[in-house]
Amino acid sequence: MVAAAAARHPGRETLAEGEGEPLTCAELDRQVRAVASALLDRRVVAGDRVAVLGRTGLAWALLDCAVLAIGAVVVPVYPTSSPAQIEHILTDSGSAHAAAETADDARRLRAAGEVWTFAEISAWARGPVRPDLDDHIAAVRADDLAMIVYTSGTTGVSKGCMITHRNMYVSAANTVRQTGALFDGVTALALPLSHVFGQTMLFACLFGGARTHLLPGIPELVPALARLRPTFLSLIPYALEKIRKHCRALLTPEAEQDAVVTGLLRLQHADAPEASGDPVAAALGGRLRYVISGGASLDDSTAGFYAGFGTVVLNCYGLTEAATAVTVSAPRTNRLGTVGKPIPGTAVGIAADGEVLVSGPHVSPGYWGAAREQRAVDDAGWLHTGDVGVLEDGYLRITGRKKEILVTSGGKNVAPAPLEDRVRLHPLVSNCMVVGEGRAFVAALVTLDAERAEAWRLAHPGQDPATAIQSAVDDANSLVSRPESIREFRIVAGDFTVANGLLTASLKLRRAAIAEIYSTDIDLLYSTNRK
Structure with a gap:
């Protein structure tokens, strides 16, 4: 895509670091070729897995395109990943090379051997282009492996999903074709490139x-x-x-x-x-x-x-x-x-x-x-x-x-996501998880936005935040029938975060882990004095 754009529209503006000046298509192509050449100089060859950990930025994108250009394989790693998750990804993928945003991030990938920082990659982009680079690029085929993207792992150890060059091209190009002239505009991409959604949008x-x-x-x-x-x-x-x-x-x-x-x-x-x-x-x-x-x-x-x-x-x-x-x-x-x-x-x-x-x-x-x-x-x-x-x-x-549909003891099937989405819109709410599998009624665990909750308490001395949250629950219940509605809710301590293992890296609820940590709170929701 990069080379083709450079050939058709060399002067058109394309990628930019933050709010900086965008590169032209021709300049982006030259920088990608320079980074690809630097990778070859460092003995990265077709089929090698390259783990990448960092936030979205121009260096990430340059490395992405350069790794794919020479037939090597990108292995994205979420910056929020735990040491155990990183170890699993590096070991399972067999990554022999790695890149990270900062020196601290690089230490987290040390098991992969030599780790380059994004600053080094940015410096490579100003370097020379090897005369044999086109031969390496020409050897890459559509069905060659392009990425191994590890799934979020909401229910267990994450799996490495193989994405080919064809897979990514079809997904990105057909998203553009589906949406007409939408992509002929200006955008700010803040999605993580460690997630396949971010990758697809970058190439789109x-x-x-x-x-x-x-x-x-x-x-x-x-x-x-x-x-x-x-x-x-x-x-x-x-x-x-x-x-x-x-x-x-x-x-x-x-x-x-x-x-x-x-x-x-x-x-x-x-x-x-x-x-x-x-x-x-x-x-x-x-x-x-x-x-x-x-x-x-x-x-x-x-x-x-x-x-x-x-x-x-x-x-x-x-x-x-x-x-x-x-x-x-x-x-x-x-x-x-x-x-x-x-x-x-x-x-x-x-x-x-x-x-x-x-x-x-x-x-x-x-x-x-x-x-x-x-x-x-x-x-x-x-x-x-x-x-x-x-x-x-x-x-x-x-x-x-399929795995998140709750079935109450009365046999009612309940989809929790619409209820959770609506409750989460309340200004005081940070997160929400609906429970009720095998129980007599549907209930919910609610966490508060700490900063907003403190301001609310100062403005409403002596009042319980639950009185404010009730309006969010009532609003959510307006979406569903009585048997599907949230009958009880409980504000719980702490929050559901990636850091504490209660959200996946893509911010999905780890329901089993939350249910285990907050089992006492759930039991209180269903204590005998509640109906």
């Missing part, structure tokens, strides 16, 4: 020609929006919720509710919201028209909130085993509550038990290392996603996870 931006500002994360993205003025973004729902909470400071509660109602009406009638000059739209950069949202479910009220200020959220659906993209909502055919239609070349089916099945050229050939005997694709060629959904006029609607 390169393929589509977007001017792409690479930022380390959401804390850096929010203040940069007004200056970078993106026309589109790619985010996970968690980030959209965080930005929405940030924007609340600019609004009265009534204005926020009016925006949600207006936005939902626009989306339900497929009206394209017009960009407005209000403070929220200005905080988002003034010309943000679309956000591609994937990685988890998104509450409809959040989509309505953004639409009320001129920004349409385009839900998408995918998984690591399909190089992220399965379905993507398109600007002209966006439908509220769905995750869009399959991208070109992709088939989606629904099994008898409601499981979503996928086939196409972007589906992974399988797992690496210790998980190589596990199969996600059946004999008929269908990838079993583990998600439950329905197809409506070609649009996919995800209704839950």
Whole structure:
């Protein structure tokens, strides 16, 4: 993609470090070639695994493209990974080379041998290009292994999912084709490149020609929006919720509710919201028209909130085993509550038990290392996603996870995610987990945002924050029937974080671990005096 863009549009702006000046396509191609040459000088050859740990930035992207150019294999590592997780990834992948953002990060990868820092990689980008580089590039084939991406591991040890060059190209290029001219704009990419969603969006931006500002994360993205003025973004729902909470400071509660109602009406009638000059739209950069949202479910009220200020959220659906993209909502055919239609070349089916099945050229050939005997694709060629959904006029609607559907003692099936998403929108709430498997009713564990909760207590002396949280629970319950509603909730100590092992690196709940840590709190929810 990099070389092709340089040949077609040498002077076009492409990747930038943060808010800095973007490289041209020609300059990006030269820097990638220089880094690829430096890798060859350091005896990295086709098939070698290169572990990379760090936050999103230009050096990460240069290394990404350079490793792939010479046929070596990228092994992304989350910066938040524990020592045990890093050891598993390095050992299972057999990574013999590694790169890290900082010297401290490099020490965490020492088991891989020599570890380069991102600063060193940036210096390589200014170096010479080997005369034999094109021979190495020409030897790479579409079905060669490009990446080993380790899944989040919500229920156990993470598996190394193999992603080929073909898988990544199909996923990225067809996301661009599905969304029309969307990628011919300006964006800020703050998704982690350690996640396949971030990787796919990076290559989609390169393929589509977007001017792409690479930022380390959401804390850096929010203040940069007004200056970078993106026309589109790619985010996970968690980030959209965080930005929405940030924007609340600019609004009265009534204005926020009016925006949600207006936005939902626009989306339900497929009206394209017009960009407005209000403070929220200005905080988002003034010309943000679309956000591609994937990685988890998104509450409809959040989509309505953004639409009320001129920004349409385009839900998408995918998984690591399909190089992220399965379905993507398109600007002209966006439908509220769905995750869009399959991208070109992709088939989606629904099994008898409601499981979503996928086939196409972007589906992974399988797992690496210790998980190589596990199969996600059946004999008929269908990838079993583990998600439950329905197809409506070609649009996919995800209704839950097979393993996360709760069944109460009364036999009621309950999808926890929509309830959790809605409760989590409350300003005081940091996280929420719904429980109720085999129990008489549905309940929830709630953690508080420590800073906001302290400010609330100072403003409401002597009052219990639970009184405020009840409104969030009532709002969530409005989405479901009485047997599916949250009957009781409990505010628990601490929080669910990646650091304490209660969230995956991609911010999904580790339900079993949370249930074990907070078993006493769950038992209290179901004590005999409760009905």
